[in-house]
Amino acid sequence: MITALPETSPAPEGGDVVSTGSAWRVLLRTFVANRLAVVGIVIIVVVVVFSFFGPIFYHTNQFDPSLTTVNLPPGAGHPFGTDSSGFDILGRMMVGGRSSIEVGIAVGLISTVFGLLYGAVSGFFGKLTDVVLMRFVDIGLAVPVVFLFIFMSQIFRPSLTLLIVLLAIVSWQVPARLVRGETLTLRTREFVHAVRTMGGGSTRIIVRHIIPNTIGTIVVTVTFQVANAILTLAVLQYLGFGLPPTTPTWGSMLSNGTTYLQDGYWWEVYPALAIIVITVVAFNFIGDALQDSFDVRLQER
């Protein structure tokens, strides 16, 4: 037990104690220390600027199909050519990026936050609560996602909001499982007992102590969830979960362009594919890099 230190204590033998700061500061430091994560962040910033601010400088008509400019190859006026409805591909990549990124990030955040709370509650209370709550996770994971979506598209009129809600409904299970697993070990730790002894309630323990300790898992999960949501969105569009042409996404561009691959209109496929892959790779870079730096086991070797 350390009692009050004398005022003029000599320098500690193990060197000065460096303040590690809050979890957020640790996070920031690992981030900057990792080159791949920085590369990922830079790519994402570029893609976001391209999608959200690009249309301000590069005006294109993405609403009225124009029959005179159908399937034009890349050239003057249309750097990446035009598609089968006469829309400029570069401009459509910007507009499509907006909806794709919005869906990706919204789904990533919603599903992770919900999964986090769900998993923390399930793991913390354990016993019957855990058994019951985790079966719902199992059920969610066993319902085939793509099948469910095609089914839903028959019932509802597809919109971006509906897509976000549906994608979040099918993606919160993985973060819930991960956080639950961590909570199971965290709840037996001394600091949890200490809070209990001091009279802290379950809500306080979960919100103030369990959740901040899972920050590593959470941040890594968000990035992977965003990447997966962007990919799933692209796949759904290909399989016919169509949005109206007024809300283009990268997936719908790719799926429209595929029809013309045999005709040699490569510019209708590859720019959209490239930007999907680049964005998803960037999110995965961040996720992987952070996972490595949070994973103590890997640092040791």
Added chain:
Amino acid sequence: MIGFIIRRLGQAVVVTLGVVTITFLLLHMLPGSLARDIIGNRATPQAVAGFNREYGLNRPIWYQYWVFIDKLLHGNLGYSFVANRTVDSLVASELPRDLVLGGLSLVFALAIAIPVGVAQAVRRNGLVDYAGTGFSFLLYSMPQYAVALILIQLLAITFHVFPAEAPQSPSILGLFAHPSGLVLPVASLTLVTFAQFSRYMRSSAIDTLAQDYMRTARAKGLPERLVLWRHLLRNSLIAVITLVGLSIPYIITGTLIIEQVFNFPGLGLEYFTATLRDDYPVMLGVTVLVGMITVVGNLVADIGYALLDPRIRY
């Protein structure tokens, strides 16, 4: 062990029931009525009432649910009015070809992923490792159908090596009668599956490398080749069971997409036809079936893992 298996079986039953219930509720969320769909908008109210009575649609929902479960327990997935055949007969005629496509791709994906994963782990942070990681990174950052598109562009359109359409034969033998048509679908699904397996195999092999028994094997003077074959590879294989069991839904989705791209005749393509024709019994039957296969896959993986790895005791 027996206790674990019983508990795990109980969980599987509960989860299956959950999937079936969700699917059943979805059926009842559908707008319109089955009677109007089938016998038409100009049918008299008497005819509609008669139709509903004949198929039990006038009964309360819990009773219909019970009938639905009862049929499932007897292996009856429903009846398609549009195709005028049972969903069971549809599954029986289409599933074997899916098994050919999915099975071949699974075998090839494992045959690539296991040696590559071990090689990456042994030469960690070397050229092989970076190349392997980069390749699988790129693959799993693509929508699954993009892999197929690139293969079609390269091998079917640019160089006319393989056809872009799968063999259309209704029988399995017919599929193998045109092996060149099978190449691209199987190759695409193999790559898609490999992307999922690759990182997992690598990290599993890295974990195995760090075990004490690896050090012991080296310390007693075993040649490195034997250490790798007998100790590293065999122990990494245990992880494959979990991997295959858990990736079943992923492989099924992949099969669905690949079938669509290559017009490969199978259950996935039938499913698409069903969505176009509003053939809900087929859509529901196939969804329930896929959910059940997923649950069974997880179950077999868990139990197999517990049986094969003597360190696991429940």
